[in-house]
Amino acid sequence: MKRLLIDGKLVEAERTFASLNPATGEVLGQAPEATTAQAEAAVAAARRAFDTTSWPTDVEFRIRCLDQLHRALVEHREELRELTMAEVGATRINTHGPQLDEPIEQVRYYADLLRTYPLTEEIGDAEIRGQIHRRWVEKEAAGVVAAIIPYNYPIQLALAKMAPALAAGCTVVLKGAPDTPLITLALGELIAEHTDIPPGVVNVLTSPQVAVGEVLTTHPEVDVVTFTGATATGRRIMAAASDTIKRVFLELGGKSALILLDDADLTAAAPFAGFAACSHAGQGCAINTRLLVPRHRHDEAVQYVAAVMGKVTYGDPTDPKNFMGPLISERQRDKVDGMVQRAVAAGATLVMGGEKIDPGFFYTPTLLANVDPGSEIAQEEVFGPVLAVIPFEDDDDAVRIANDSIYGLSGGVCSADEERALAVARRIRTGTMSINGGNYFTNEAPFGGYKQSGLGREKGVPGLEEFLELKTYAKVVA
Structure with a gap:
């Protein structure tokens, strides 16, 4: 011992x-x-x-x-x-x-x-x-x-x-x-x-x-x-x-938003969004758990992300083929499942996932669409493999939704126009930001948050x- x-x-x-x-x-x-x-x-x-x-x-x-x-x-x-x-x-x-x-x-x-x-x-x-x-x-x-x-x-x-x-x-x-x-x-x-x-x-x-x-x-x-x-x-x-x-x-805590602007390449952004949401079964404070997409591209984005999350392998952590392991405890799994069920009852669309897998404390990769930005699932930290897709009207609306949170830990912006992405990122009140998939999490880069993060x-x-x-x-x- x-x-x-x-x-x-x-x-x-x-x-x-x-x-x-x-x-x-x-x-x-x-x-x-x-x-x-x-x-x-x-x-x-x-x-x-x-x-x-x-x-x-x-x-x-x-x-x-x-x-x-x-x-x-x-x-x-x-x-x-x-x-x-x-x-x-x-x-x-x-x-x-x-x-x-x-x-x-x-x-x-x-x-x-x-x-x-x-x-x-x-x-x-x-x-x-x-x-x-x-x-x-x-x-x-x-x-x-x-x-x-x-x-x-x-x-x-x-x-x-x-x-x-x-x-x-x-x-x-x-x-x-x-x-x-x-x-x-x-x-x-x-x-x-x-x-x-x-x-x-x-x-x-x-x-x-x-x-x-x-x-x-x-x-x-x-x-x-x-x-x-x-x-x-x-x-x-x-x-x-x-x-x-x-x-x-x-x-x-964090409730970070990844914003896909209307010119974003969904084939490049979808893997970034889908796999990241399932990293360590979503048990990371800086994970982007809100995916903000243009309303007219909402269904298209959901389709791309669902295809990616469907490829997430999970199971025995020692098996090198598995990308995702379990949640830490039955208590945490029950919390995650409760939030997902309440989100569906509140009007979100369950695209995939939302299931407990035994033995152990596994929870399937979960994608929710048409999420209300003011709902519990969009405002509270889940700490599970759950991604909430939220539609927005234009860049200003995306910034407003991203900033409508008590948290400000991380986030990201994807756009074909890097300067446009950077301009939007500078308006988000968070301590770290990723531009088109950039990785800030290195030993030299300061990490921390704004607001209640x-x-x-x-x-x-x-x-x-x-x-x-x-x-x-x-x-x-x-």
Whole structure:
């Protein structure tokens, strides 16, 4: 059984909870259920490591440790792949992309960035009351970070938070999702057994108890909270952190719109729309789940997309022929199915899908047409392989519909006229946009949202700067 990582030691818990294989519904293994006392101990260890060791100030040591972590991840890649397929339900093809192989390189990216990133900036001398004052700014670690991640991309999200936080010199308490505890604990084991990262710098907890998360978000010794998950939970975390004025970074929900303008090539855009909606069974916050098409091309677009979604293979995640795996749990599948059934009752046309497949928690690729842009299925995050097709009248109407959402995480525009596509994209209130299928999700590109899709950015230089504080200095030189 895997163990918690607290203050450099791999420790057990008095109680355990089951982790299920979502492709079969069977118990995969038991995970330790951290207590609130163990959460307190993890925070105390992180605080002590930050306050009493050289970790926040020794850049070369941090680079070396990140190099070691990257090497350990690469060397244990295949073990992590098997566990990701079994516990997360990610297909093999997905692990060769955003579930595992690409996230591992985030550690390499931040180790390399730290080698060249300027932690000191001169802002020039100034004459003040007859004296010359030199002024400069130093960037230093923000402190103890509580990182809370969801189930859908656990390796990617853990490393997107840990790697820049560690590069910045912070210490971390990472809490894995209750649905995918084992893969998160595996990261803790690699850190403990294959790196020189000092005790307390990284602590890894798993627990289904809400109280454990509350310790991390309210503890006065935690300086930064970074959370990825549902918008409703993000609101509660912001409120909980307000008593101690913590820095809060949130990557929340999305209801992203892909707009096909009237001159778009449907043969090119349909695969982009159809396969993307089924990526990881739709369990991705940035997936385009609304497809906006010109009203006069609605039926034509639906026909093209249905043909693509009909080719989506699903089943055993370990079979390389399968593109899509299961939803994470029976609870999530019931939620998705309920939303689809209500959408049909509200007037949407069920073109294909809308079926539960057993064993496991599979749900067929689902296409809904003639969707009302104000309906639940067009406004609420589904987190399942469901694509809602919404007709629009003209470019202005498309922009209005796309922006009519509490979310603003991602989106896309397709047009034969690239400048026209870009002009429309610039009017959409989202943090990331794809033009004619362009891929923004790389280590160098900042990722995050507008509105209730979150605060702050992961990846790239801004991802590092989320974990840095600015300190301005001045001294008299003449």
